[in-house]
Amino acid sequence: QSALTQPASVSGSLGQSITIYCTGTSSDVGNYNFVSWSQQYPGKAPKLIIYEDNKRPSGVSNRFSGSKSGNTASLTISGLQAEDEADYHCCSYAGSSSYVFGTGTKVTVL
Amino acid sequence: QITLKESGPTLVKPTQTLTLTCTFSGFSLSTNGLGVGWIRQPPEKALEWLALIYWDDDVRYNPSLESRLTITKDTSKSQVVLTMTNMDPVDTATYYCALRPYHWFDPWGQGTLVTVSS
Numbered sequence: 001q002s003a004l005t006q007p008a009s010v011s012g013s014l015g016q017s018i019t020i021y022c023t024g025t026s027s028d029v030g031n032y033n034f035v036s037w038s039q040q041y042p043g044k045a046p047k048l049i050i051y052e053d054n055k056r057p058s059g060v061s062n063r064f065s066g067s068k069s070g071n072t073a074s075l076t077i078s079g080l081q082a083e084d085e086a087d088y089h090c091c092s093y094a095g096s097s098s099y100v101f102g103t104g105t106k107v108t109v110l
Numbered sequence: 111q112i113t114l115k116e117s118g119p120t121l122v123k124p125t126q127t128l129t130l131t132c133t134f135s136g137f138s139l140s141t142n143g144l145g146v147g148w149i150r151q152p153p154e155k156a157l158e159w160l161a162l163i164y165w166d167d168d169v170r171y172n173p174s175l176e177s178r179l180t181i182t183k184d185t186s187k188s189q190v191v192l193t194m195t196n197m198d199p200v201d202t203a204t205y206y207c208a209l210r211p212y213h214w215f216d217p218w219g220q221g222t223l224v225t226v227s228s
Binding site: 001003032034036038044045046047048051052057089091093096097098099100101102103104 | 147149155156157158159162164168170172173174206212213214215216217218219220221
């Protein structure tokens with residue numbers, strides 16, 4: 001059970017769109033529609049922003065969207081805002097009631 | 111409103127056993143389908159799923175740590191307890207508990223930093 005691969009950092013200017021990729025395998029990301037994404041500010045707990053690949057919890061901005069193709073899931077943040085500067089983590093169900101997280105991505109707003 | 115809060119020692123010595131408690135409110139762990147999980151995050155590093163306990167007492171562990179972990183629940187006290195044996199400095203991390211409503215974790219507790227040092 002290896003961690004899902006994410007880029008260490010992604011940056012974008014205010015108002016731009018950025019995409020964070022999360023690459024797994026056919027045993028996790030590619031086999032289930034259960035990728036979730038969390039946003040984490042420094043010193044704070046993660047907060048769910050996407051679940052089941054592309055669903056947004058109530059109260060989460062529609063600037064956040066999720067998708068998946070094969071073994072790679074992606075999180076797109078459109079209309080980048082200063083408050084989007086945070087760490088983002090993907091997580092996938094990996095079968096047998098187990099889970100695997102991604103390596104985490106730091107988003108910087110330029 | 112669902113809340114979870116972790117408690118336990120902030121400092122443990124190498125080889126000791128760590129015991130952490132997650133106390134929650136706003137849901138019952140006897141509800142069909144629910145689970146409570148433990149996830150940790152070493153300083154400046156990635157999240158790592160550790161263990162899960164389900165409403166029906168089924169337990170699951172990260173295979174790489176399974177031999178060191180035990181997760182239990184006390185439904186009447188709304189608590190989930192995680193023990194990790196043979197602690198090492200590399201186990202220094204913030205330990206979180208979180209509700210697993212289905213195949214995601216939400217919400218999370220505030221986390222508790224555990225330092226392993228002699």
